[in-house]
Amino acid sequence: MFTAERIADKSDWITTDTGDWEIIIGLEIHAQVASKAKLFSGAATGYGAEPNTQVSLVDAAMPGMLPVLNEYCVEQAVRTGMGMKAQINAFSRFDRKNYFYPDLPQGYQISQLYHPIVGEGEMLVELGDGESITVGIERLHLEQDAGKSIHDLDPNATYVDLNRCGVALMEIVSKPDMRSAREAAAYVRKLRALVRYLGTCDGDMEKGNLRADVNVSVRRPGGDLGTRCEIKNLNSMRFIQQAIEYEARRQIEILENGGEIDQETRLYNTDTGETRTMRSKEDAHDYRYFPDPDLLPVKLSEDWLAAIKASLPELPDDKKIRFVSEYGLSEYDASVLVSDREKAAYYEDVADGNDKKLAANWLLNEVFGKLNKENVEISDSPVSAAANRAIVGMISNGVISGKIAKQVFEICWTEGGDPEAIVEERGLKQVTDTGAIEAMIDEIIAANPDQAAKVKDKPKTLGWFVGQVMQASKGKANPQAVNEILRKKLL
Amino acid sequence: MSTLNELTLAGALKGLASKDFSARELTQAHLDAIADADQLNAYLLTTTETALAMADASDARRAMGDVGALEGIPLGIKDLFCTNGTRTTAGSKILGDFTPHYESTVSANLWRDGAVMLGKLNMDEFAMGSSNENSAFGPVVNPWRANGETQQLVPGGSSGGSASAVAAQLCLGATATDTGGSIRQPASFTGTVGVKPTYGRCSRWGIVAFASSLDQAGPITRTVEDAAILLRSMSGHDPKDSTSLKADVPDFAAACTRSLKGMRIGVPKEYRVDGMPGEIEKLWADGMDWLRAEGCEIVDVSLPHTKYALPAYYIIAPAEASSNLARYDGMRYGVRVDGADLTETYEKTRGQGFGEEVRRRIMIGTYVLSAGFYDAYYIRAQKVRARIAEDFKKAFETCDALLTPTAPSAAFKIGARYNDPVQMYLNDIFTVTANLAGLPGISIPATLDNAGLPLGLQVIGKALDEETCFAVGGALERAAGFNAKPNKWW
């Protein structure tokens, strides 16, 4: 279901002297399975351990060592596949991919070429401006990670740490369905959110637990597909976008100068922002894949698959639909709230027993903005979901105004404490007693007769009086009541 | 006490039980015999101190009434089995003085049952060979010689050290491995009993891999009963090997004397190959007569794809081997030969570390898996393998076990076939089918040919039916009355 027909949004075209170009992008994401032990050995997977301490004799490929499959990793691959609404293959198998490299002790990587555990699927990817695209999923397969080669400890030698060697990866291969760096980034973001929802991968790109190989080619809009280059191992959203943009321009320049693109594997230099050749097609490896005779096929029963399916959490797309239909949120607000499992859960906590739209607005306009500004993760927010629930509750009950709510939130953020107690103790309750408000208004009208006379001709100046009343009440007067009474008296 | 090494394994267990001698005495007798047999080159290494310490520990256990199934039995271990703290070479130079910090499951099972390790046995490098001339440590010599001749003969391979050591009474039994016939063919060449059990019966964990889908460990001994006793200890499910079978291990020894009355024994017509020596044909016919006398019915069966078994094997085994042997790169263990850069270091290390036959098979395996040839060679070979397995399945609809010769010839002279790989490969023509189909097979010494060299008969059973192999093997052993021994010339 490769949508070669889809032409990039015009705003994504690259326009040069010779005309317009569009970028065709496909991604291979390597997502580390969030397992305790490795795919085929009982060694630990934790990050940052001393070199070669999380290595078993199997990982070091000692003579006679054999792999045994980690069941949990199979389950996570299946869950991720289900999350992508992809075909789950009841029969899959492991193959050996043969090549020599210092960080590959066996001389082969155990992977799945011929019979991957997950087949075709598709993902709806929101672009953030209300638009969305569908990205086809080619496959998801399980494979072993390699060890780590360190080239800068010795000018003449490579140091090898096998801690990461044998850790389970899900390689998720998309179809070439993206047309811009922004679309590619949105896809990675969506996929990252999905695996985090499912808990199958922590999505931590900084630690390399989610990294991307990007296939880039260019063509005239709607024209024939060009030759692609693969850029390996990009581990941040920014690098993915920069690498795509650099690579597209590099290819366009070659083509415009009458050259041809060599199909090759390239590396992205994070310092210069450029890509360079890693391996040309001529010295492309001949991996000699064949079924690993140390392992038997993976066969998944219908019952087992049904149980996994039943255990899946509500997925972002479904949650979004529910937020729109049940809570009456806008598509946009809903998609922002579901973009992250923790955000969504936080929202549902805040919205519990409250006005859903009000809760959404409160979070989107106040809370998330503050978190963003202070660079604080939602899980580390000093104001708990329960506290926000109380604040929203007080707004909708008219106990405090939105303006006071912001004040209360600030106090909670900096000093902590229970919002209801804060409102009570500091006398921040909204004044809804119309008698008291009327008294305040009469006083202000009496003090400003000229101003009051103008209102009939220029109704807009009523706002001045509202401001005065609010000031006099230290923001506690119910704005609605103030408006009503002012209108009655002055208009 | 110098004759203790002439005992059978079962006989030694009885002698130990009745305190006729100690495990230490039994072990010492073997160590003496080994020290006197350098010319056979069967042992790559003798673990004298370990052996005596294990023997003493065994004697102590026995004194406490703690007696295992192999209590005090001295054994030789093929150098393909990783042994904790004892150098393991797989018959290759490339591993250097590699000393594992782990014990193969099969050998660990033996020590669990009280056995004593005498040392590590010579073999064809990485178990690739049918004559034991491919060892980096020099060929193993067959203790048998043709009548009136002094020329040295091969013991068969790849478990030539195991077979030679058992035949020359340098151990009561030995571990061996069989990928295409490497237990049964040397057993036939040395007048010993060799068993390749059902694929998955013995754990492969800790055994240096040659071709993972075919490799199986098994025993070489001097009697069928001894093989049954040893195999029982070697066998059993191992969660560390994904291909290890979850099957109970029966009392194989009890099956050795089982009645054969009413049993149907199949004789595959395709095993009558051109140029088979008349003596082997005659032995085969004798075998049928012996079994008829035991109340068996001999039935003709057909295994139509027999001819294709060896060519299929010489695609599948090298393909798997080319990948299994990639780990021997001089980076984490073994000998590294430095080159100008990484690639050259790999190439020198492997080019110089591996012997000629190993390099040849790695080349073939690499070729048949390479881009453009995978379907034509590898996939086709796997399909032919399926055909061969199917052949057996059909044959076993009409019979309980198959009787065939073990090898197409008796032991030959060292050097005689060394330069013709295909001729050498044909040694395994009768044995390789059981590996491809994963079936159990046993070779029983049955007669001496005109030159005075032993010849074996093979019984192939259904999957997990080693018991029938032992029952038929036991009957053949009794009927053949084979008790010849090589004259000690070494």
Place this chain on the structure above:
Amino acid sequence: MSVDAKTVSKIARLARLEVAEERLAPLADELNGILHWIEELNEVDVEGVAPMASVEDVPTPTREDKVTDGNIRDDVLASAPRTEEGFFVMPKAVE
């Protein structure tokens, strides 16, 4: 199908085996002898036959996701030709 010296050289590179220049042609002959013999397989009718990767017809067994191994750095490094500060040290690898 038959191989020439150039193919032998290519295969040797893939397999990381040093082969002396003068051995290429003889090795090609040897391999062709074996390959020619192997090609007997083309006689077999394999129409509709599923390739057999294993004689066992059961799914691969699995283990629980538990840390049961590792923390044996000394064992892991014990046989290495060269180590430094807990790392394996290998010839410079640059891609």
